[in-house]
Amino acid sequence: MSTSTQPSGDGPVTLINVFEVAVDQAETFLEQWRKRAEWMSTQPGFRDAVMHRALSSETRFQFVNVSHWDSAEAHRQAIAQPEFQAEVRAVAHDPRQRVAANPALYQAVAQLEPSS
């Protein structure tokens, strides 16, 4: 197993959450995500979040959240808050919603600018 570029987790991290959401539930999902994200944005270590929506309704992952945090530890503390846990449970147990979330922490390992 080669892990020479596996990131260490020290320093700033990127939270990427890849969502599978039924197209007819997209509006409700986005509204509820925004509520959670607004709360997240009050937490220590939060830098920014951008929610992306697919141009095509055929795309497998309709929504992708890319969010930056000061550290993995700051993010861990935020999602451990009872307030956030309650929100997540509410979504998970809502029979009207079929949402699969794939959240994970990442670090940038390559960056490119335009070249000629």
Add this chain to the structure above:
Amino acid sequence: MSTSTQPSGDGPVTLINVFEVAVDQAETFLEQWRKRAEWMSTQPGFRDAVMHRALSSETRFQFVNVSHWDSAEAHRQAIAQPEFQAEVRAVAHDPRQRVAANPALYQAVAQLEPSS
């Protein structure tokens, strides 16, 4: 079907490519991706690309590329180039590589900054 916030596709777009890659192939994959990305960065309309790698080797999607383009059309023209198509075929037909790519175009539909 509610599509009121489905992005229109006009203007700048974000290409997000979510990769499933065997952990023991991560280095080779990253090296080859970088070669393709360097070529991409010479194409008209390319703005930037950041490749993210998961902090944990247990993460389902080990790599996520987030790349910005001037327009969906500029991106379409870049990936239609024979040079790029040949690269993609080479990876797809390489029996040593087991890579599942999920590329799609997105637009930002929500953006948050820190608040208190």
